Amino acid sequence: MTDWNAMSDEEFRAEIRSFLQQNYPDHLRYPSRRVRWHEVREWYLMQAERGWTAPGWPAEYGGVGLSPSKQLIFIEEQERYGVARAPDQGVVMVGPLLIRYGTEEQKKHYLPKILSWENIWVQGYSEPNSGSDLASLRTEAVDAGDHWVVNGQKTWTTLAQDGTHIFLLARTDPKAERKQQGISFLLVDLNTPGITIRPIRNIAGHEEFCEVFFDNVKVPKNDLVGEPNQGWTMAKALLGFERLFLGSPKQSQNALGRLDAFATARGLHDDPAFADQFARLELDVADLAEAYEAFADRVRAGEALGADVSWLKVWATETFDRIAALSVQAAGAEGGISGGLAAGDESVDLLSLYFGALPTTIYGGSNEIQRNILAKQVLRLPE
Amino acid sequence: MTDRQEERRMLADSVAGFARQYDGIARARGLSDGAGLDPEAWAAMADLGLMGILVPEEAGGLGLGIPEMAVVAEELGRNCAPEPLVAQAAAQAALAQVDSKPAKECLAGTADGSTRLALAWQEKADQLNPAVITSRADAVDGGVRLSGSKCLALPADADLFLVSALDNGVPALFLVPRDAAGLELQSQRQVDGAETASLNLNGVQLPAEACLCTGDAALQALNTGISAGLTLASAELLGLADRLYTLTTDYLATRKQFGVPISSFQVLRHRAVNLYIQRELMRAALNQAVRAFEQGATGEALQRAASRAKARAGDAAQLIARESVQLHGAIGFTEEADVGVHLRRVLALSAWLGNAGWHRRRYRTLSRQAA
Numbered sequence: 001m002t003d004w005n006a007m008s009d010e011e012f013r014a015e016i017r018s019f020l021q022q023n024y025p026d027h028l029r030y031p032s033r034r035v036r037w038h039e040v041r042e043w044y045l046m047q048a049e050r051g052w053t054a055p056g057w058p059a060e061y062g063g064v065g066l067s068p069s070k071q072l073i074f075i076e077e078q079e080r081y082g083v084a085r086a087p088d089q090g091v092v093m094v095g096p097l098l099i100r101y102g103t104e105e106q107k108k109h110y111l112p113k114i115l116s117w118e119n120i121w122v123q124g125y126s127e128p129n130s131g132s133d134l135a136s137l138r139t140e141a142v143d144a145g146d147h148w149v150v151n152g153q154k155t156w157t158t159l160a161q162d163g164t165h166i167f168l169l170a171r172t173d174p175k176a177e178r179k180q181q182g183i184s185f186l187l188v189d190l191n192t193p194g195i196t197i198r199p200i201r202n203i204a205g206h207e208e209f210c211e212v213f214f215d216n217v218k219v220p221k222n223d224l225v226g227e228p229n230q231g232w233t234m235a236k237a238l239l240g241f242e243r244l245f246l247g248s249p250k251q252s253q254n255a256l257g258r259l260d261a262f263a264t265a266r267g268l269h270d271d272p273a274f275a276d277q278f279a280r281l282e283l284d285v286a287d288l289a290e291a292y293e294a295f296a297d298r299v300r301a302g303e304a305l306g307a308d309v310s311w312l313k314v315w316a317t318e319t320f321d322r323i324a325a326l327s328v329q330a331a332g333a334e335g336g337i338s339g340g341l342a343a344g345d346e347s348v349d350l351l352s353l354y355f356g357a358l359p360t361t362i363y364g365g366s367n368e369i370q371r372n373i374l375a376k377q378v379l380r381l382p383e
Numbered sequence: 384m385t386d387r388q389e390e391r392r393m394l395a396d397s398v399a400g401f402a403r404q405y406d407g408i409a410r411a412r413g414l415s416d417g418a419g420l421d422p423e424a425w426a427a428m429a430d431l432g433l434m435g436i437l438v439p440e441e442a443g444g445l446g447l448g449i450p451e452m453a454v455v456a457e458e459l460g461r462n463c464a465p466e467p468l469v470a471q472a473a474a475q476a477a478l479a480q481v482d483s484k485p486a487k488e489c490l491a492g493t494a495d496g497s498t499r500l501a502l503a504w505q506e507k508a509d510q511l512n513p514a515v516i517t518s519r520a521d522a523v524d525g526g527v528r529l530s531g532s533k534c535l536a537l538p539a540d541a542d543l544f545l546v547s548a549l550d551n552g553v554p555a556l557f558l559v560p561r562d563a564a565g566l567e568l569q570s571q572r573q574v575d576g577a578e579t580a581s582l583n584l585n586g587v588q589l590p591a592e593a594c595l596c597t598g599d600a601a602l603q604a605l606n607t608g609i610s611a612g613l614t615l616a617s618a619e620l621l622g623l624a625d626r627l628y629t630l631t632t633d634y635l636a637t638r639k640q641f642g643v644p645i646s647s648f649q650v651l652r653h654r655a656v657n658l659y660i661q662r663e664l665m666r667a668a669l670n671q672a673v674r675a676f677e678q679g680a681t682g683e684a685l686q687r688a689a690s691r692a693k694a695r696a697g698d699a700a701q702l703i704a705r706e707s708v709q710l711h712g713a714i715g716f717t718e719e720a721d722v723g724v725h726l727r728r729v730l731a732l733s734a735w736l737g738n739a740g741w742h743r744r745r746y747r748t749l750s751r752q753a754a
């Protein structure tokens with residue numbers, strides 16, 4: 001077997017890049033919306049055959065065991081090539097959680113099915129009344145001897161209609177002193193009786209997320225991960241260097257590239273007002289990329305990132321948002337036309353950028369919440 | 384830490400040590416009050432070697448580069464030091480490109496603090512392209528005669544000016560002593576109290592050796608000096624912005640209204656976070672310019688990196704300065720508060736060698752040419 005970690009970073013990058021160029025389907029590059037599982041299934045099953053579903057997992061669990069620096073390269077190359085995201089919560093959340101806190105039985109049962117995409121996991125955290133204040137969640141799991149009985153509702157669950165399983169934060173001790181203390185982490189088969197999934201159309205008309213209802217749903221006892229009432233702590237401990245990717249410059253770079261193509265074809269760069277706004281954004285993106293690299297260097301050196309990485313998410317998403325807003329302005333009287341707009345030989349879909357940017361400042365911890373975190377933990381301002 | 388990082392940290396420490404002994408804010412106030420610069424602090428800076436950083440060892444300097452000078456500039460900014468070290472460093476960086484005896488002698492004088500040097504290349508406030516030159520150098524018996532005008536030369540009290548002029552249509556650089564016959568100097572006061580000079584070159588008589596270099600070499604030296612100046616001004620602005628950020632977050636934490644520290648108000652917390660973000664962006668933009676020097680970038684690549692740093696530094700520092708005044712309330716609008724002293728330095732530095740808008744335009748033009 002190839003020892004990927006023994007390769008130089010450059011060799012490894014070149015390897016991943018050429019693999020994508022030779023194998024990744026063109027029509028799936030830079031999708032203009034979150035893709036459904038049936039659209040990318042073939043590609044990801046092929047990756048599974050090669051043993052590349054979970055490059056970051058240790059090899060003993062079926063991963064590739066890539067070092068942090070190689071994982072970064074792997075992800076950067078996917079982003080660079082515009083590879084459509086898989087419904088990857090199993091790989092990103094459930095796997096690492098089980099590897100760290102799961103029983104042998106849980107690992108043996110669930111990990112292989114994540115690697116083969118037989119199970120597709122979705123994230124059941126948010127509720128209608130618990131968004132930013134997630135710890136106030138009310139979906140409850142009651143001990144009924146050999147199983148838990150779950151009642152409540154989750155919402156904004158990304159692509160739950162494509163999922164086979166959901167991982168839940170549920171209240172198991174309503175009397176706990178602090179609201180964070182009474183929460184457990186449950187693994188639930190979406191085929192269990194009592195579960196109803198209702199897709200929600202997003203602002204752009206796509207069914208990107210769902211409501212998931214739980215009505216007396218029986219969950220086997222051994223599908224609780226770790227200790228009861230430790231769900232909150234475990235979920236937080238999992239937020240490792242993945243937080244860096246919320247601050248990745250790739251979305252903004254791609255958006256700016258598309259705006260540039262449009263503006264060039266339409267002669268907009270000759271308008272000094274537009275040119276100045278564009279230059280401003282170009283510098284915003286360039287400086288974001290520079291700052292991102294400084295954080296990535298810390299990851300490569302094996303450092304754990306602190307709360308300060310939150311500023312990258314704020315800047316990355318707000319920059320993306322400004323690019324999207326300028327794009328619609330750039331389209332002028334056609335700014336309200338959906339689909340692609342002619343730009344030379346190309347067609348550029350500026351509205352998809354606009355709708356793509358909107359939720360980035362909401363999810364992953366809204367930007368207001370990120371500013372709260374920074375003010376408290378980094379600026380250390382007295383409250 | 385690598386040796387270079389270690390060296391830079393020691394440099395920052397030694398400037399910080401200097402700053403503990405010599406209060407930069409007091410000197411900056413003195414300058415705006417018309418008391419001029421403090422000669423003792425200037426001499427102490429020279430003793431520390433700060434003026435010789437860009438000067439080659441054989442000319443009595445430390446033979447270091449822009450990365451090290453940027454560390455010094457940032458630290459001086461953090462202390463609101465009013466001395467025009469960065470302006471002189473721009474001229475030194477240009478002069479260091481010239482391999483000639485008069486250039487070496489002049490650099491040696493700047494390193495020990497006995498000579499003050501200023502770049503005098505700009506001819507109109509809105510013409511920032513050093514290749515556009517209208518001043519002329521005409522050969523006369525045993526020398527040259529310069530005619531034309533220059534503006535915004537900093538510091539105004541320089542002993543020597545590094546002046547660009549066309550010699551038979553070819554760009555050339557000249558060292559012009561302030562007492563040269565035919566040189567008329569006028570000064571203009573900056574908002575921080577420093578003076579910049581306008582030079583009227585009314586047939587300034589110079590010996591032939593005053594011409595340091597000509598042609599591409601002259602333009603390249605000038606461009607290197609300006610890129611250095613832009614990068615170092617960005618570093619100094621970062622230091623100033625960092626100090627404003629600290630002053631302001633400290634003030635938020637201690638000032639009480641409604642019975643609580645005002646830092647408990649979310650609006651102010653989020654605005655403080657925005658200042659933090661801008662400061663981090665200034666550092667990112669500065670780092671890439673410093674790296675460009677480290678990697679030996681030249682020509683347009685270097686200009687582009689320098690413009691990028693200055694565009695960010697100018698805008699971000701001004702935003703941080705304005706917000707600092709607002710978040711201090713009325714006290715921030717007083718002469719007594721330190722905020723204002725910093726704000727005036729920020730205004731002067733962010734305009735020097737071109738403001739953010741101008742450098743955004745140049746960055747864009749150079750990027751499109753490169754693509």
Ligand SMILES: Cc1cc2nc3c(=O)[nH]c(=O)nc-3n(C[C@H](O)[C@H](O)[C@H](O)COP(=O)(O)OP(=O)(O)OC[C@H]3O[C@@H](n4cnc5c(N)ncnc54)[C@H](O)[C@@H]3O)c2cc1C
Pocket residue numbers: 122123124125126127128130131132133155156157158208209359362363364365366367368369372
């Ligand atoms: C496209 C998309 C996909 C998502 N996918 C999933 C998923 O798969 N699984 C899942 O569990 N969740 C998912 N979410 C939900 C996401 O995590 C929440 O939207 C997010 O946590 C914010 O919660 P909320 O929407 O209830 O907004 P609220 O918390 O109600 O916030 C409303 C507004 O108030 C602000 N606000 C709230 N509290 C504060 C405060 N203390 N200080 C200042 N401002 C505050 C917020 O920033 C926001 O602007 C998704 C969301 C989106 C948009």
